[in-house]
Amino acid sequence: MKQSKLTEATTGSGGGNGRVIIIEDHRMVAEFFALHCEKLDFAVLQICPTCREGLAAVRQHVPTLVLLDISLPDGDGLELAETILAEFPKTKILAISSHRDPWTMLKVQRVGLHGFVDKTDQRPEVLSEAIAAVMSGKIYYTPIVNESSASLRRDPKAFIRVLSDYETRILAMIGESKTDEEISAILGISPSTVQSRRRDIMRKLEIHSTPKLIHYAIVHGLTRAEQFVRAKPPQGGAK
DSSP states (O other), rough: OGGGGGSSSOSSOOOOOOEEEESSSSSSHHHHHHHHHHHTEEEEEESSSHHHHHHHHHHHHHOSEEEEEETTTTEHHHHHHHHHHHTTTSSSEEEESSSHHHHHHHHHHTTSSHHHEEEEOOHHHHHHHHHHHTTTTOEEOOHHHHHHHHHHHHTTHHHHHOEEEEHHHHHHHTTTTTOOOHHHHHHHHHHHHHHHHHHHHHHHHTOOHHHHHHHHHHTTTHHHHHHHHSSOOOSOOOO
16 A cells, blocks of 8 residues: 555545545554455545544545544544534444443443444454444444443442542542642642542442552543543544
8 A cells, every 4th residue: 555545535446335534543454444445345535643634534525434543642532533423424433443441332332433343352354344334324333342331230339320420530540640639730629629539439439449449440441531531632623
C-alpha cells in the first residue's frame, strides 16, 4: 500500500459495497484493515492515525462506514464516535480494539456503536462478518461485550450500581495513584473531602485498602476513563 494512503483520500477501485474511513494509529493494523475492506469491495477513502484527522476526514467525505480504534494518541475513540453519530447518523461505526475492560464494554453499548470486534482472540473472518452485519442494519458485538455487561449486572457491588459518576471519577484518579492533594486541586475541593469520598467509595465497594482500590480501578478500566476526561477529541470545526 502506498504511503499516501495514510494521509490522503484515495479513489481506489471498487466501492460497490460502500465507502470507508479507517481511524487507527498502528500502521500495520490500518493497512490490513484497508486491504481487507478492498477485498470486500469497499472504497477506502482515507486512513487516519488520530481523532482530529479522523473527524476531519469524516466531515469531508461522509463515509458509509468508519472502522475505529478506541485508543488513539489524541483522545478516546468512543468520544469521537459520539461526535460522528451525532453529526452523521447514517454513517455506520465499527470499533475494533484490544480493550476488554468493563468500563470500555459498558461505554460501547451506551454510545450506541453499530459494532465492536475485540482484536484479542478473533479471526480475520469475524471482521468480514461484523462489516456485513452493520452494513445490513444489524448490531454486531463479539461475545466479550455481552459477557462483560452480564458480569456487571450479576455483581451487586459493581461500580455502576453503587457509585455516583462523581465517585467513579474520584476512583479513577485514585487508580492513577494521585494524592488527595492532587485530586482536590483537579476537582476544586478540599483534601479532607477527598479523604471522606475515598472512605465512602471503599465502604460501598467493600474494599479495605488503597492498594486494592487502585487495583480495582485499573482492572475495571476506570483509569482509562479518567485519562480521556482530560483529552477529548475535537468537537468544533466546519463540516
